[in-house]
Amino acid sequence: MSKLWTLYYREMLEAVRSYKLIWIPVVFIILGIMQPLVTFYMADILAASSNVPAGFMDSYEMPGAAAVMAQALGQYGTIGILILVLGTMNSLAGERSSGTAELLMARPVSPVSIVVAKWAANFTVLIIALVLGVAGAAYYTVQLMGGLAWGAVAAASGLYALWLLCAVSLTLLFSAWLRGPAAAGFALLLAAGMSLAHSLLPSRTAWLPAALPGMSASVLAEGRVTGGPMISAALLIVACIAGASLLVRRNKLPN
Template identity: 60%
Template sequence: MKSVWVFYQKEMLELLRSYKLLWIPVVFIILGIMQPLTTYYMPEILKASGNVPPGLLEGYVIPGAATVMAQALGQYGSMGMLVLALATMNSLSGERYSGTVEMVLVRPLTPATLVIAKWAALLTLLMIALGLGAIAAGYYIEQLIGSLSWSTVLAAASIYGLWLLCAVSMTLLFSAFLRAPVAAFLGLLLTAGLALAHSLLPSWLDWTPAALPDLSAQVLLQAGSVSLVGPCLSAGILILICMGGASLLIRRNILPN
């Protein structure tokens, strides 16, 4: 346990030194602010771009605060997920290719220590980025559109965060035995595939982690009761499988092939 903590501190230092701890939260805040701003100023933006047919702008109604918050979280599902996968892809494969993983694993440490510490550092990064982004988005929505219930925002952001964490964990798994760009690509592909499968067969796959973005929006819009147990449980199992697989595979694939 102590070695995990030591490794975690080293990982956080590395995230800071590689500027990830700075630029990823800033990108998340910008994405969060942009959604309410573009929604609110949509008529101005259309007017400025010219060629707007008359009568189009009269019909424009600004969506409700909860809807805009759901859209802002949806931004993290596309752009935010891309950024997170790209930031995760090198975490294990970088150590393999630079040879540091050999030096680490000749010590009396289990590969699981390394993987847990990496994962915990990425979770911290995700929580900081998503938390600051959701607060920024919520503040702008309060200023421009209307009041929000902050406890539902917290719940919805946590549910969305779990989905992002699944994507990060899958990328971490692939980065244990593949080159970094391939790991990011496969992680994103698998996440997108899961999301696509869920959107095609929602009633069959509503227990998968891919249901989490929809549930997050439902929590925000307070559309009846939502059953969170299935998706949360399967997300937890998926994350555990990814971490276990990464621990096993990194031992076998220390040397890049």
């Protein structure tokens, strides 16, 4: 347990020293506050661009606070996921290619604790980024659009965090096997594939983790929540950690 803590501490120290703990939250905050700001000032922005046909803006209706919040979270499903995956891709691949894994693995540490420490560190970065981003988005949404149900915002953010964590865990799994960029590519491909499958066949794939973003949006619109996607996401994450540990046990040396 103390070794796990030592490894986790090292990961967090690296996140701080490499500024990962700063730039990822900053991107999330910008993404989050852009949505309510752009929505609110849409009329002014279009007016300033001067070549809008007369009467075009008459049909524009300001969306409600909950809808804006859902859109803000939706931003994390594209650019947010990309940023997180890029931030995770070298977790294990980098240690292997630089050769630091060789010294690490010559010490009495289990592959599971190495993978869990890395997973937990990336999870910490994700949570910090998401909490700050959501807080920024919620602040401007409340200021500009009106009140939000805080419980629903928290639940929606939690569901979204779970989906993002699936992508991060997949990246970690591929990072234990492939080089960093390839790991990022495969993880994004798999996440996008799941999303695509879910949007094409929503009824048959309602249990996929890819259903989580949709569920997150519906929570804000006071929709209902089903357990299936949460369970499958948890299983996927556990499988990723287990798989990564097995791969780390095999691939210790620079390749």
